[in-house]
Amino acid sequence: MSQYVIGIDVGGTNVKLGVVNVKGKVIARSSFSTGAHVSQPAVLIDALVQAVQALMAARGIDRSAVAGVGVGLPGLVDADKGIVRILPNIPGWLDVPLRRILQRKLRMEVVLENDVNMITLGEWKFGAGRGVHDLVCITLGTGVGGGLILNNAIYRGPGFAAGEIGHAPLNEEGPACGCGGWGCFEQYVGNRCLQKNAAAAFGRKDISLEDVYRLAVEGNKKALGFWAVVGGRVGTGLVGTINILNPSRIVIGGGVAGSFDFIRPAIEETIKRRCMKIQAGMVKVVRARLGTDAGLVGAKVLVCHDK
């Protein structure tokens, strides 16, 4: 009986693996740091294969008990063909037919997906998005990622590039963005911008966003004000998406979501003030629930629900 899925979350510096059960729980996990190997697909692939086999062996899991392996990658993935097109922050990966290679080596079904889509799938079926047919998931970190569930399925777009809400502009003019555009949402709520704003607000270059979070917990007014401004900006960045997609739910994940309670009121107020009535009335803004497991859990959804 195929009762497990193996989830793999490939990052620039670490790879996480997990065995996910039918309930979407990660019941065993492992990880390894990639070092420079990450830029050599052949080397990383061998490491992935060994890590999967080691994880299964450690838990006494036979291949026959595994429905498949889902791999999330930080870049452009052709999920239909199982090809990694390009990983912007990991050189060396260009049009790698990873699904075919892994299937041959592991002798198990393999599916590939963009990492934010993987998180979106996990939150949708087992986390903060349960029960809805249409949701937008955003991850607030150094980058601002996005994933879309529309009409009860992940929406990848014809070029597998959909979901880039971090690169929807907030203004006609605005700071240059790494994507080549300017004024992008990411430039207003990405960690680099927030850290700069925090340093300016507190007059301390070394203050971290965690510090500002802790100060807010203690009731520090400046810190509470800082997060309210962040929330307003997050809300503003969602207005267009909410008016265009009319989603039932917005799931907010990533590091900054740790301060969700402090940013939520301003997000909700901005949506209420600025979005169209129908859209504002039905959208619910919630914090992601699965934390760093979301990508692993998403593998379960991808393998079993949404091929």
Add this chain to the structure above:
Amino acid sequence: MSQYVIGIDVGGTNVKLGVVNVKGKVIARSSFSTGAHVSQPAVLIDALVQAVQALMAARGIDRSAVAGVGVGLPGLVDADKGIVRILPNIPGWLDVPLRRILQRKLRMEVVLENDVNMITLGEWKFGAGRGVHDLVCITLGTGVGGGLILNNAIYRGPGFAAGEIGHAPLNEEGPACGCGGWGCFEQYVGNRCLQKNAAAAFGRKDISLEDVYRLAVEGNKKALGFWAVVGGRVGTGLVGTINILNPSRIVIGGGVAGSFDFIRPAIEETIKRRCMKIQAGMVKVVRARLGTDAGLVGAKVLVCHDK
């Protein structure tokens, strides 16, 4: 044999009807002005029924030759239940079960849809959107409407309110909009704004957008510059949508689309400069092809392809 579909396009001042054949051509049409009756659903419904029967009689079309009737309405339509929820510019319509009433009176299948979605469906299957699975259709007029084809189907959103690209903001601050928000796309490229800008540019209060179009055709530099600015604004308003949805095609309809040749270069340049590479590389911006027939033709798609 069900070879025809009856399309009905309900507007604030006029109702258009058409018999659409299997090839998506309108082979017969009629129209009537609604006058004040439009705000009395019962009166308008009787007028609709008579107009449908008269159109069919004039062409000798029997009910057995009609696959169904598709009705496009300017407002919020529950396409699943066949209920007109609200028509913002036509008072008196609130939760009218129009499908059930028309089906009983006409003894034919009836489907309802938002008017811009109807145009989008028509352009998708029989106009400028043929062959693609994912497109965004915008209509540039007094209002700026939008419709979405995603994953090969119309995307309505859980509240049937999706597609409101005219109410995606262009700036954090900006002019107040009738939707209750501010800085909306519509406030920058809607006809009212364009007419004001034209009056200012040419120092003539009475200049019409048609005048500016004609001047552009004659090579007038000020007019060409005016349309280039409009194109830049239209392009800017599309950047977020293109980055988020990664559509294959943008179809531009509505009155301003008459000046498509003059706005296209600036639209394309803005997309190329500001959108993400993958998205910019695959999106094609085209002019709507079906003109004012699009809504009638959409009825054919709705009845036969996409129930």
